Amino acid sequence: MGRQPCCDKFGVKKGPWTAEEDKKLVNFILTHGQCCWRTVPKLAGLRRCGKSCRLRWTNYLRPDLKRGLLNEAEERLVIDLHARLGNRWSKIAARLPGRTDNEIKNHWNTHIKKKLIKMGIDPVTHEPLQKQNNPEAAPCNNIIYDHQLNFNGDQHDIPNNICAQAASFSSSSSDNSSITPTESSDPHSDDDPLMSYILSDSFLEDSSTWNFPVTREEYCEFGMSSLEGNSPWFLELKDLGDDYFGLGRFNDADLSVLDMSDKH
DNA sequence: AACTGGTGCAACCGCTGCATG
DNA sequence: ACATGCAGCGGTTGCACCAGT
DSSP states (O other), X not given: OOOOOSOOSTTOXXXXXXHHHHHHHHHHHHHHOSOOTTTHHHHHTOOSOHHHHHHHIIIIIOTTOOOSOXXXXXXXXXXXXXXXXXXXXXXXXXXXXXXXXXXXXXXXXXXXXXXXXXXXXXXXXXSBHHHHHOTTSOOOTHXXXXXXXXXXXXXXXXXXXXXXXXXXXXXXXXXXXXXXXXHXXXXXXXXXXXXXXXXXXXXXXXGGGOOOOOBHHHHHHHHHHHHTTTOHHHHHHHHHHHHXXXXXXXXXXXXXXXXXXXXX
């Protein structure tokens, strides 16, 4: 029958993570890699549920995370992706390197939703609000896309490599063969190479759009930008360097578990 | 200075699909 | 084939912080 239970519910700590717990989790994952969350709390010496550890790592401790508010371009990308994918936050997050589903979901609920309502757009259907009050009104699907990411225009906040790949993608895949039927049926995907590329599987498969640190030094450098200011232990960690972790560069096995390009 | 309401975000809860025995 | 566990996902909650009164 089945497997062993994930974790016993007794003695499992809940609530905000302490710096000490963060340190233990990061140390464990950098040493052993990201696998089998069920065993992580036990092996890392944490009184947490594996689920909680996974969440903490993916939403907060992961070194490739960007911190801070989404910029204007990211916000518009989220709106466009939401119009196409709905509330599938993980799918949306997969198309925004360095952003988590939780972060995007929160940003959507606290910022974008209100903005759209203010603009007279239903955040669920992406249709004008008055259209719903008056079904007779003429359709106005372009209202959102008037300000969408324009491949030839406002793309200064999108990483250069993504734009470059979008350009080559649009020239090499004129038949949109890598786009799912649902996505390719979208009336807007044809005329926006950047969106077509981002929605395509090629985007997710192309690891060059991600910049994941592979050493502890790089983790510290990389992580500093995201955790600086709100995780005092991280300063300490940076100072301790390899002495603290007792390791230098990762071996191949470590690298393989750190490759999360297919996870989000 | 104290209170109140709004806001933002981290973390939890519960469900689902897939894997496992 | 079936029961069960796990990982992942989306919805929701709780709390800290801040601005306004």
